[in-house]
Amino acid sequence: LNRFSSDLNQMDELLAVALFDTVQIATMALGAMVLACVVIPWLALMMPPLIWAMVWLRQYTTKSIRELKRLDSTTRSPVYSAFTAALAGLVPIRAYGRTESTQGHFLTLLQRNAKSWYWWLIANRWFGFWLDLLCSSIVAFVAFFGVVLRNTSNPSLVGLAMVYILSLSGMFQYMLRQSAMVETFMTSVERLAHYAHDIPSEAEVLQKALPPSGTPTAMSAPAEEALGVELPALPPAGFKPGSSKMDTDWPSEGHIIFKDLRVRYREDLPEVLHGVSAVCGGGQKVGIVGRTGSGKSSLLLALSRLNEICGGEVWIDGVNSTTIPLSRLRESISVIPQQPHLFSGSIRFNLDPRGTFSDDACWEALQRASLQQFVASLPHKLDEEIDEGGANWSMGQRQLLSLARAVLARRRIVVLDEATASVDFDTDSAIQSMLKSSDAFQSSTLLVIAHRINTIMDSDMLLVLDAGKVAEQGAPAALREKPG
Known part of the structure; x- marks a missing residue:
C-alpha cells in the first residue's frame, strides 16, 4: 500500500x-x-x-x-x-x-x-x-x-x-x-x-512439452469405468503448448483429472497436498469434504493455479493446466467464494465487468438467482451503485449476486468454496435450488466444498481429504455404507 x-x-x-x-x-x-x-x-x-x-x-x-x-x-x-x-x-x-x-x-x-x-x-x-x-x-x-x-x-x-x-x-x-x-x-x-x-510473478505457461496427441494418462481407463464417461485423449489434436488460440469452446465437457497432485504455497514451505489423485467427470457435481486444513481449498486453488503445482498434473478436457495461459485458464472457471467480493460500481458492472451481455441477459441471471425483485425495487435498477466490498448489501445478497454472475458467465467448471457457510438457511436453500434446477449449471462440472451435509449429499461423487491426501472417494451412497 x-x-x-x-x-x-x-x-x-x-x-x-x-x-x-x-x-x-x-x-x-x-x-x-x-x-x-x-x-x-x-x-x-x-x-x-x-x-x-x-x-x-x-x-x-x-x-x-x-x-x-x-x-x-x-x-x-x-x-x-x-x-x-x-x-x-x-x-x-x-x-x-x-x-x-x-x-x-x-x-x-x-x-x-x-x-x-x-x-x-x-x-x-x-x-x-x-x-x-x-x-x-x-x-x-x-x-x-x-x-x-x-x-x-x-x-x-x-x-x-x-x-x-x-x-x-x-x-x-x-x-x-x-x-x-x-x-x-x-x-x-x-x-x-x-x-x-x-519479485517473481506468476508464470503464464509452466510446461512447454506435452505427450504425443492421443496418449492417455494412467488414470483415463479406470476413470471411464468408474464414472461411465469417455474422457478425451490427452492432449487434443491441434493444440500447441502455451498457445492462447485454443478452441473457442474449450473446455467443452468439463472433465477434470487430478493426477498425483502436489502443491505448496511457497518454495520454502512444506507441501499442503501430497499426491492427490481424482477424476471428475464432465457435468458431475463433486462434493469435497474434510477437516479444516485438510487441503480442500488448496485443491481448488491449484485448479486455477493460484498456488503453483510442484508435482503431478491437472488435466482439463485433455489439456494439462500448466500449458494453458493463466488468463485463458481462469476465465474458464467460475468461482463462488465463501466471502464474495463486490467492486465499487454499478450492479451491471459487478455482473458483467467486460460489458459483453445485454440488459435482458443480466435481468434473467438476476431472476434465476432470486434477486430480480430486489434490484427492480432500487431507484436506478441495474445502474444502482454498490459500495466497495458490497458494504451496502447483506451477506446473502452479495452471495446471490455472485451466483448470478456465475449464471451469466455459464462456465463449464463452477467452483463453490463453502459458498453457503456465511448465509442463512433460506439463502442456502435458494442457492441449492438454483444449482439443481437452473439449466445454466446442468452441463457444468460443480466442485463444491461445504460443511452442511445437505449441500453435498446429492453429489454424484464425494472426495474426502485428510491431511492433504485422498482418504476416500466415491458415490455418497457407497461411502455411507462403508464402516466407520
Missing part, C-alpha cells in the same frame, strides 16, 4: 519537480557567480574552495539523509498495513476486547515511523545550517573586496554583485537541498523497481 501511495506519488510528482528545480536554480546560481567574478576578479580565487566545500557537505549529508528516508519509507508500510487491518477487523477487535492492544500496537508502529521521519527532518536542518554558513561567507568576501577595492571598482557594479550574491545564498541552499531530495526520492524508484522486477 505504501508503494502504491507515497512511493508512487514521490516518483510521479515530487521527483520531477525536485529535478527541474535543481537544474533551474543551478543555472541561475552559475550566472550569479560569473557576474560576481567579472565585477570582482579576486572572487575567482575564493569560489573554487567554497564550491568544493558545498559539494563535500552535500555528499557527506546525503548518505545519511538517503538512508533515513529509506528507513522512513520502510517503517511507514507497517503503519498502513496495521491501519487497514484494524479497519477491516473492527467488529472482532471490539467483540473480543482487543481495542487497547490494537491501539498500542498501532501507536508503537507509528512512533517507530515518527522517529525515522524526525531524524530525517533534523538531518535536513543540519544540512541547511552549514549551507547557510558557507553562503554567508561568500557574501562576506564580496563585501570585503568591495570595501578594499573601492577606489578601483565601479560602485554600481559592486552593488549589483552584492544583490546577486545575497540572492545566491537562498539559491545555493535550495539547489543543494533539491538535489539531495532528488537522490532521496530515488529510493522510491528503487522500491518500485524492486516490486516490479525483482
Whole structure:
C-alpha cells in the first residue's frame, strides 16, 4: 500500500519537480557567480574552495539523509498495513476486547515511523545550517573586496554583485537541498523497481512439452469405468503448448483429472497436498469434504493455479493446466467464494465487468438467482451503485449476486468454496435450488466444498481429504455404507 501511495506519488510528482528545480536554480546560481567574478576578479580565487566545500557537505549529508528516508519509507508500510487491518477487523477487535492492544500496537508502529521521519527532518536542518554558513561567507568576501577595492571598482557594479550574491545564498541552499531530495526520492524508484522486477510473478505457461496427441494418462481407463464417461485423449489434436488460440469452446465437457497432485504455497514451505489423485467427470457435481486444513481449498486453488503445482498434473478436457495461459485458464472457471467480493460500481458492472451481455441477459441471471425483485425495487435498477466490498448489501445478497454472475458467465467448471457457510438457511436453500434446477449449471462440472451435509449429499461423487491426501472417494451412497 505504501508503494502504491507515497512511493508512487514521490516518483510521479515530487521527483520531477525536485529535478527541474535543481537544474533551474543551478543555472541561475552559475550566472550569479560569473557576474560576481567579472565585477570582482579576486572572487575567482575564493569560489573554487567554497564550491568544493558545498559539494563535500552535500555528499557527506546525503548518505545519511538517503538512508533515513529509506528507513522512513520502510517503517511507514507497517503503519498502513496495521491501519487497514484494524479497519477491516473492527467488529472482532471490539467483540473480543482487543481495542487497547490494537491501539498500542498501532501507536508503537507509528512512533517507530515518527522517529525515522524526525531524524530525517533534523538531518535536513543540519544540512541547511552549514549551507547557510558557507553562503554567508561568500557574501562576506564580496563585501570585503568591495570595501578594499573601492577606489578601483565601479560602485554600481559592486552593488549589483552584492544583490546577486545575497540572492545566491537562498539559491545555493535550495539547489543543494533539491538535489539531495532528488537522490532521496530515488529510493522510491528503487522500491518500485524492486516490486516490479525483482519479485517473481506468476508464470503464464509452466510446461512447454506435452505427450504425443492421443496418449492417455494412467488414470483415463479406470476413470471411464468408474464414472461411465469417455474422457478425451490427452492432449487434443491441434493444440500447441502455451498457445492462447485454443478452441473457442474449450473446455467443452468439463472433465477434470487430478493426477498425483502436489502443491505448496511457497518454495520454502512444506507441501499442503501430497499426491492427490481424482477424476471428475464432465457435468458431475463433486462434493469435497474434510477437516479444516485438510487441503480442500488448496485443491481448488491449484485448479486455477493460484498456488503453483510442484508435482503431478491437472488435466482439463485433455489439456494439462500448466500449458494453458493463466488468463485463458481462469476465465474458464467460475468461482463462488465463501466471502464474495463486490467492486465499487454499478450492479451491471459487478455482473458483467467486460460489458459483453445485454440488459435482458443480466435481468434473467438476476431472476434465476432470486434477486430480480430486489434490484427492480432500487431507484436506478441495474445502474444502482454498490459500495466497495458490497458494504451496502447483506451477506446473502452479495452471495446471490455472485451466483448470478456465475449464471451469466455459464462456465463449464463452477467452483463453490463453502459458498453457503456465511448465509442463512433460506439463502442456502435458494442457492441449492438454483444449482439443481437452473439449466445454466446442468452441463457444468460443480466442485463444491461445504460443511452442511445437505449441500453435498446429492453429489454424484464425494472426495474426502485428510491431511492433504485422498482418504476416500466415491458415490455418497457407497461411502455411507462403508464402516466407520
